[in-house]
Amino acid sequence: MEYCTDILKTLLAELIERCMEGKSHPKLLLRRTESVAEKMLSAWFTFLLYKFLHECAGEPLFMLYQAIKHQVDKGPVDYITHEARYSLSEEKLIRQQVEYRQMTVFVSMSPQTIYMSGLDPHGDNMDIPVRVLDCDTITQVKDKSLDTIYRAVSFSSRPKHSDLDLEWRTGTSGRLILYDEDSTTKTEGDWKRINTLNHYRVPDGALLTLIPKQSSMYNISTMSDKSDRHLYHKYETLNISKMSGGQSPPLSRATSPLNHDYDSASKLFTRINKFSESKFLQDPKKNREKSIKMWHLVRHDSDSQKDSERSNKLVSEIYLTRLLATKGTMQKFVDDLFETIFSTAHRGSALPLAIKYLFDFLDDQALQHGITDSEVVHTWKSNSLPLRFWVNLIKNPNFVFDLGKANIVDSCLSVVAQTFMDACSTSDHQLGKDSPSSKLLYAKDIPIYKDWVTRYYQDIKCMPVISDQDMNAMLAEESRLHSNEFNLNSALHELYTYAVKYNEQLILTLEEDEFSCKQRLAYKLEQVHNIMQGDSQ
Numbered sequence: 001m002e003y004c005t006d007i008l009k010t011l012l013a014e015l016i017e018r019c020m021e022g023k024s025h026p027k028l029l030l031r032r033t034e035s036v037a038e039k040m041l042s043a044w045f046t047f048l049l050y051k052f053l054h055e056c057a058g059e060p061l062f063m064l065y066q067a068i069k070h071q072v073d074k075g076p077v078d079y080i081t082h083e084a085r086y087s088l089s090e091e092k093l094i095r096q097q098v099e100y101r102q103m104t105v106f107v108s109m110s111p112q113t114i115y116m117s118g119l120d121p122h123g124d125n126m127d128i129p130v131r132v133l134d135c136d137t138i139t140q141v142k143d144k145s146l147d148t149i150y151r152a153v154s155f156s157s158r159p160k161h162s163d164l165d166l167e168w169r170t171g172t173s174g175r176l177i178l179y180d181e182d183s184t185t186k187t188e189g190d191w192k193r194i195n196t197l198n199h200y201r202v203p204d205g206a207l208l209t210l211i212p213k214q215s216s217m218y219n220i221s222t223m224s225d226k227s228d229r230h231l232y233h234k235y236e237t238l239n240i241s242k243m244s245g246g247q248s249p250p251l252s253r254a255t256s257p258l259n260h261d262y263d264s265a266s267k268l269f270t271r272i273n274k275f276s277e278s279k280f281l282q283d284p285k286k287n288r289e290k291s292i293k294m295w296h297l298v299r300h301d302s303d304s305q306k307d308s309e310r311s312n313k314l315v316s317e318i319y320l321t322r323l324l325a326t327k328g329t330m331q332k333f334v335d336d337l338f339e340t341i342f343s344t345a346h347r348g349s350a351l352p353l354a355i356k357y358l359f360d361f362l363d364d365q366a367l368q369h370g371i372t373d374s375e376v377v378h379t380w381k382s383n384s385l386p387l388r389f390w391v392n393l394i395k396n397p398n399f400v401f402d403l404g405k406a407n408i409v410d411s412c413l414s415v416v417a418q419t420f421m422d423a424c425s426t427s428d429h430q431l432g433k434d435s436p437s438s439k440l441l442y443a444k445d446i447p448i449y450k451d452w453v454t455r456y457y458q459d460i461k462c463m464p465v466i467s468d469q470d471m472n473a474m475l476a477e478e479s480r481l482h483s484n485e486f487n488l489n490s491a492l493h494e495l496y497t498y499a500v501k502y503n504e505q506l507i508l509t510l511e512e513d514e515f516s517c518k519q520r521l522a523y524k525l526e527q528v529h530n531i532m533q534g535d536s537q
Contacts, residue, residue: 338420
């Protein structure tokens with residue numbers, strides 16, 4: 001890392017030099033990620049701020065994500081448009097009146113599901129209370145059930161909703177598998193509405209079971225490979241012959257009777273294989289046959305109508321109160337994250353040396369080039385750290401945590417990220433009737449956040465200068481701690497690929513540079529090419 005840091009400083013100094021000599025405004029420095037210096041800076045911070053993220057900033061970031069997800073799930077979310085009743089994004093706000101009822105269902109995992117996933121989160125097959133809405137689609141219920149049952153399990157290790165079916169136990173023997181789309185799906189003209197719990201008349205307190213998807217060939221082949229044959233797939237699908245007639249199976253009888261006859265597995269496999277190709281298990285989002293349009297909660301007759309609706313400022317003002325209510329619920333979590341990021345000493349965690357070191361470097365560069373405008377240096381610092389590193393993590397917490405990020409949550413996080421960017425800006429935002437709702441939402445907060453940023457930069461500037469010796473010691477320790485986490489050969493190959501792409505420019509530069517000539521670097525690069533070409537032949 002010492003060598004990497006030295007190269008980074010050299011490249012940044014050259015980039016600043018070109019910026020000052022060129023026609024571009026100094027504030028545009030580090031705004032993009034086109035040069036090697038800018039790309040290296042992103043990687044440099046990512047590597048050196050990992051400990052700070054792990055021990056300090058990671059918690060408020062995760063809590064913000066969870067708060068947004070929890071608040072969004074409290075109200076209806078359209079499965080098709082991803083609009084929600086509770087949202088920070090005006091573009092993803094349900095504007096129609098949607099009737100809904102909160103429910104608690106009790107969900108269990110079938111023995112087959114537990115066996116196939118290799119995860120038994122509760123040690124026994126118990127009914128777990130799950131909060132849902134009667135307007136939730138079947139897939140949404142599966143997602144909420146998996147979130148509740150596997151809340152202590154990383155997202156990538158959980159069963160996928162696409163591999164599971166949701167079965168409603170309607171009595172001692174009655175069972176019905178629920179689908180987003182089946183023969184009972186309601187169609188009006190060229191519109192088809194996705195099934196919900198209310199569509200099936202599932203009551204509050206209903207008993208549901210997550211079972212292996214009945215049409216999944218993976219499930220059957222996986223189970224057949226297991227040594228515990230008694231755990232073979234115990235459930236048949238819905239009565240195919242009945243469903244092929246277009247009739248919905250009655251709730252008064254068992255639609256998935258226990259299959260005690262292991263010898264019937266081959267018949268079951270054949271029936272499931274045919275059923276998997278039926279229209280009942282198609283992804284509703286992909287159903288475009290005969291121009292059929294799927295809808296869930298909100299039906300937009302045309303894109304032009306939706307666009308005109310969005311541009312209606314009167315409508316925006318009416319729903320701003322709902323956005324503000326959602327924003328108020330999230331306020332504490334946004335404040336906690338911003339405060340953690342813009343504090344030099346937060347909850348006993350010291351400022352990472354890398355931040356102080358780079359900010360001092362930028363201050364020195366400004367002095368060397370005679371830059372007296374404080375806003376220019378402020379912008380350099382904002383472009384180098386908050387807007388390059390932190391904004392990316394706020395918008396994409398899945399880069400840090402093993403979690404699933406729904407579209408509506410992504411939209412809300414984008415509003416928070418935009419507020420973060422506004423807080424780092426030196427320009428005053430004049431609010432008017434055409435201002436986006438995100439700026440109106442945080443109009444009173446942004447000046448406060450701007451003060452936090454200014455004080456943060458000033459506090460760092462007043463801190464004692466870090467000596468090169470202390471910095472190199474820290475860099476050496478970081479390199480040692482992570483020495484076994486990277487593939488050296490892979491990294492060298494990536495560098496070689498880059499060297500091949502720009503071979504002529506590299507050779508010319510090495511031959512002109514005095515130090516390179518003394519070290520015969522151009523000749524050594526040619527030797528590397530010869531070796532690599534020899535290996536490939």
